[in-house]
Amino acid sequence: MSELNHLFDRNLAWADAIKNKDPEFFRRLAKQQLPEYLWIGCSDSRVPANQIIDLPPGEVFVHRNIANMVVHTDLNCLSVLQFAIEILEVKQIIVCGHYGCGGVKAALDQHDHGLIDNWLRHIKDVGRLHADKLQTLSHNEKLNRLCELNVIEQVNNVCNTTIVQQAWKKGLAISVHGWIYNIENGILNRLGDSINSADQC
């Protein structure tokens, strides 16, 4: 039973370092989570939610999938969204994409990727919706622009879920933000204004 021992060693060192700074940290966190943010991001290993915004455990409720998609019928994502809003009372929802996204790249090429092509289909749809903005761009510009447009579309999808629509109807102050992360320099940027009400989407 010695598989991946180095990861358990790292875990012990990590937990010790936190307890040395703040002995009550884990006991406090064990009682409840009160995250202020829901992060919907890409599964890419270079885009870890908490580290990018430099927040400790307990501060960010996270959902990640390939290419940070919010698909209207994805019960996994919708359940996360409902739990975040109705139980955790999160008010800030962030959809974060990143430049050079492998999912977006795969959606742009003409190769056969097997099962995942069914997921990538949603990104291809975003490309089709914005074909006029993409057609004159070089391949690299097209990739990065589609990464941005995909975030904007997923923000729109979050806003149009029954969950967020109902929350706004009840008067909850939910804000939905579209961000993009640059894996080449570690910097986040906003994509457009945040959406705070049903009439903005």
Ligand code: CO
């Ligand atoms: Co990605």
